[in-house]
Amino acid sequence: MALKKSDLYSSLWSSADELRGSMDASQYKDYVLTLLFVKYVSDKAKTDPYALIEVPEDGSFDYLITLKGKSDVGEKVNVAIRKLAEANNLQGVINNADFDDPTKLGSGKDLQDKVSNLIGIFQDMDFSGSKAEGDDLLGDAYEYLMRHFATQSGKSKGQFYTPAEVSRVMAQLLQIPADTPKATTVYDPTCGSGSLLIKVADAAPNGLTIYGQENDNATWALARMNMILHGNETHEIAQGNTLSDPKFSQSDKLETFDYLVANPPFSVKTWKNGFEKDYGRFDGYAWPPDKNGDYAFLLHMVKSLKSTGKGVVVLPHGVLFRANTEATIRTELIKRGLIKAVIGLPANLFYGTGIPACLLVLDKKDAQSRTGIFMIDASKGFEKDGPKNRLRPRDMHKIVDAFVNQKQIDRYSRMVPLSEISAPKNDYNLNIPRYIDSSEPEDIQDLHAHLQGGIPNRDLDALQPYWDAFPSLRAELLQPLRDGYSELTVDKADIHGKVTGSREYQAFTQGTADTVAGWWASKREVLAGITSTTRANDLIHEVSEALLDAFRPRPLIDEYGVYEQLMSYWHASMHDDVALIVSEGWDDAAKPRLARAWKDKNNKTKYEDAHIVTGTRANAKRWVMDLIPPEYVIARFFPNERAELDALIAEQEATSQAVEEYTEEHAVEDGLLWEAVEDDKITKALATARLRVAKHEGAEPDEVQALQHVIKLYEAEAAAKKAVKEATARLNQLALAQYPKLTTDDIQSLVIDDKWGGTIHGRIGGEVTALGQALVARLRVLADRYESTVGELGAQVEALAAKVSAHLAAMGVKP
Incomplete structure (x- = not known):
């Protein structure tokens, strides 16, 4: 399977963790980057007969793997890398890191384990499909390492890297x-x-x-x-x-x-x-x-x-x-x-x-x-x-x-x-x-408005981009008060509903959604055409530039904010998806795979996070769906089953809430369930045990009834949880069985329309929501600022002062 950017980053940084503490970041970067180099040129030499870097058999990464665990691993790694350097006139370039240096790597078994572990981390990486292009994973990984090394190297040693x-x-x-x-x-x-x-x-x-x-x-x-x-x-x-x-x-x-x-x-x-x-x-x-x-x-x-x-x-x-x-x-x-x-x-x-x-x-x-x-x-x-x-x-x-x-x-x-x-x-x-x-205009306080009331038109005119986008909204919210000043025609608590419920705001929201839909539809063929020759950077450039062009003519909404939503999703997830499709093709990229496993430092087996787990314990299978997580398959093919599960989840939450509320009320000191509490906790087992004792001792009927009731609540909760678990397992099995049935068209629709398109539509919709919230917030600020005149505030102060004086007099205190 193709290496995901996030997985690669994690592996590379864990290689740095092997060295952290024993040397400065400006030093351990030499070890990590040297092994990255050897691994890359070795993999490339296997698949590219025209590779310009000659890799001798005893200077390859495969040879380094044979050295793992040996007592002289550091010395032999140095020799192997020197041979690779000599074969390519790279002396003094790739053989600067000393893998047999006890002052940096420790001595004896410590050095042996560190160097062997480093080799092991790089061993699982596969760069054979990496292209020598600006958007290849390897280049991104190198940038990632350089950035982190520069961050940790400090001011005097971080100048080797331009962000x-x-x-x-x-x-x-x-x-x-x-x-x-x-x-x-x-x-x-x-x-x-x-x-x-x-x-x-x-x-x-x-x-x-x-x-x-x-x-x-x-x-x-x-x-x-x-x-x-x-x-x-x-x-x-x-x-x-x-x-x-x-x-x-x-x-x-x-x-x-x-x-x-x-x-x-x-x-x-x-x-x-x-x-x-x-x-x-x-x-x-x-x-x-x-x-x-x-x-x-x-x-x-x-x-x-x-x-x-x-x-x-x-x-x-x-x-x-x-x-x-x-x-x-x-x-x-x-x-x-x-x-x-x-x-x-x-x-x-x-x-x-x-x-x-x-x-x-x-x-x-x-x-x-x-x-x-x-x-x-x-x-x-x-x-x-x-x-x-x-x-x-x-x-x-x-x-x-x-x-x-x-x-x-x-x-x-x-x-x-x-x-x-x-x-x-x-x-x-x-x-x-x-x-x-470039300074933001000063938010000026208007003395006339404070003295005579009203919102200055100057402040309202500053919101002109909103009035251009919603031409009737200003008249719906405000009316003239006097020359240069206006007043709200609605209560300030109703501003949000008036703005977001207005016909023009709704039309603007729909127009934005239509623009996104039109842009996405115009690029669907390009996205569906991703093949092994696609360059990810060229693809996103074409798609993102079209998005900017689509939004430039639209009022109010910032095309760069929309662009940011697309690009942040690209870097977080979509780039990995495209790289996977380029590497494996649509059909193979969509196949579920078993989760990767590894041994930690205590020799315990660890697994990557799985989307679906079938079976239990030794028979458990952990399935990972890199391209199409199961929720998209379920939403498309099993909506009724999903709705049934949602109803069961809601029922379980209700039963859990009933348990929580009842125990909060009665499992307290002097409460009906207090005798069943141990270590500040109550469980079904504790309640059942107390019920037996209570019946034997002839306890008060109220306590017996409370214990019986809480046991029933626990039983209802357990039954609800069991129903959810069984329904979830059935739905997961249905989803897992659906993957082999997916056609290429199904896969592309799930990825392009549901996963990518749905996410991007939602993100850009958030930009519109944020614009509406900004307008509402500004109008509320102005409404609060000029809600009361100075005279009204003075009268309120005098009235409050009189009340205080009256209260003091009633208490016999002279103000």
Whole structure:
């Protein structure tokens, strides 16, 4: 069976758990990623006769499996990996982790068990069907590991990784044409683990020729492995300091490239260490400050671009506004028209720093004729992810859409003329808040409304997108009070019902559902056409872009919010489904399978979660339905049986509630059931035992009746539970027997229409519900704010004060 993304992630992270505690995260990543590499190239060599990586028999992962449990397993793993490295000129790349190091892995049996367990974890993975493409599971797994290693490595050691979301945005900002030949070059002078370069190459349908340089030796090795794992076996990643020793240079000139991306270390104070030649990088500009390398890196990148080259660079916000020498350099770059766009990002996105960063889009083509710089303030769009922030799919798409289409969006993006940037008040300062005010409008308190009553029309006018979508609703809810002010015509408690029950709101809801249905129907043939050659990323791109197009003309509802609903479901579940279908085909992917089993550290058998369990104990069979969970089969083929089970469940819940209520009332101290309570609990067995004693002792009739009644309640509950259990078992058997009868059309209908379509319809419907709730909440806030005038409040205070005085006087207390 195809490996699910979630299962793969879990297995990979459990491999890290084997090492956790014995070394720093920045060290144990070398062990995990090395074994991932060996496993991948070994599996690929078995199935691909044209694989560029040669895998010797005694350097393969299969050979590592034979070493498990041996006393010298660490030493022999080192030898095997060295042989694989030597066969492919990868010395110093894949054999940096020492599997026989007692200082990191322990000694004797401890080391033997750790290394053997690591091999065992990777042993169950199968990458033979993994494609060398941007949407393959292996690439996603590598990104997952890199992200978690970066998170745990801390500020000083997490700079090797650019978050995948930022990398994807940068790749899209380059706008690489679809027909770009593979010979076109892309360069990253501070490439880290290479993830940014890979994202750019993936954005070009034909791929690109990759060049990069990385100073840190261990990170350079990660980049080399990363390239091979992603199918970019032909690449040129050099090791060394880009500023003092640029490897891509000839004589006194830097080589130039078609595209460039980079996320250099921020504000390096030692950038001049070892610096001898400037290679013309600073010609026509001032020299960057000695204690800050941001502009040194930027000018290196500008020089490394061809005359029509494009680049996107991550830099700290300070480069936009710092003064002195940096201001001089910035002014010259602007005058030359080299900066096409400036994009402000949220704070705390990157692993090496928590400060906010920006993207500079560089473009040498037609630079001299450039009359403005496009600016985007994307600093507000993100989600929390543990200690860091992350761009959501909606945030990423909005940035790219705004840039590509040069959209002017209020409080978000605009084209800023060079005349405005160069004006004396700005003096070539590019600080985004100078040009885009992204702050939310202040919620102003209206003194006239507080004094005289009414809701200010200014506040109601701010809700104009709602009135545009529901043209009659404002008149149904509000009426003029005086010039500039209105009052509610309904009680504020009835606002929700009036809004959601209005004809226009209902029509809007139905229109949204119809739009979703039309979009889904238009893409059903594409989804039904998933085959072994389908690329998941291409599929979701086509489907999601069509969704955006369908919702752009609709009023009020945010197309990016709708897009987010689709993409969050894609990442959570739908991607795994598509990968399964691509790997196994519709029919085989839908077949139930037995749950996987494994031994834990105490040698106890554990099973993955099952959808249906038949039999008991040793005869139990645990069935997993990866593609079509049984509830969809049951809903489609056995609705009557499901309804009967639901009725039995409701009856069981009623009997359980009756037991709970009766025991809560009587199984208390001095209650009729108190004598049957042990350890603050009462059960049928305790009640039965007490009943025998009570009858023998001639207890009060009330106690005997209470005991008899609670026993009957317990018996009714047990019977109801038994009925539910038996009905559930029968229904599960019916469902299990139905799977072999499913035709391909049945399977596609269950998956596309019921599972995927039903979920996405519900998620997007939630967007409409949220819009209605937001309008209701705002109207209630305004109603509460101006419900009573200052005079009315004063009168209420005086009346209450008089009451208090009267009460005090009655008690003989003088106020």
